Amino acid sequence: MTEDELIKELAEPIIKQIEKIAQEHGSELPAIPRVEFVVDPNSLPKTIEGVEITSDLLKKLQEYLEDEIEMICAPTILH
Numbered sequence: 001m002t003e004d005e006l007i008k009e010l011a012e013p014i015i016k017q018i019e020k021i022a023q024e025h026g027s028e029l030p031a032i033p034r035v036e037f038v039v040d041p042n043s044l045p046k047t048i049e050g051v052e053i054t055s056d057l058l059k060k061l062q063e064y065l066e067d068e069i070e071m072i073c074a075p076t077i078l079h
Contacts, residue, residue: 001049007061015068022072032073035065 001009018033037058046053 001051003051003057003060006049006051007057007064010061011065011068014065015072018069019072033069035062035069037062 014035021033039055039058041055044054051057
């Protein structure tokens with residue numbers, strides 16, 4: 001499994017919950033939800049599916065989630 005595949009796999013359940021919340025509340029969300037990981041530095045690195053989980057990977061995961069959540073809750077139209 002690649003790092004990108006793992007990020008998408010880890011993000012999927014979080015994105016599904018955000019989509020569910022956004023559908024339930026429509027445009028009534030007061031702000032775009034944020035996801036922030038708090039990790040004990042002594043607990044890293046770990047390995048999942050052959051990919052080492054480091055603080056850099058968690059940062060990439062957080063950025064991926066922020067982009068996906070923004071597209072769900074505040075979509076923009078490109079012309």
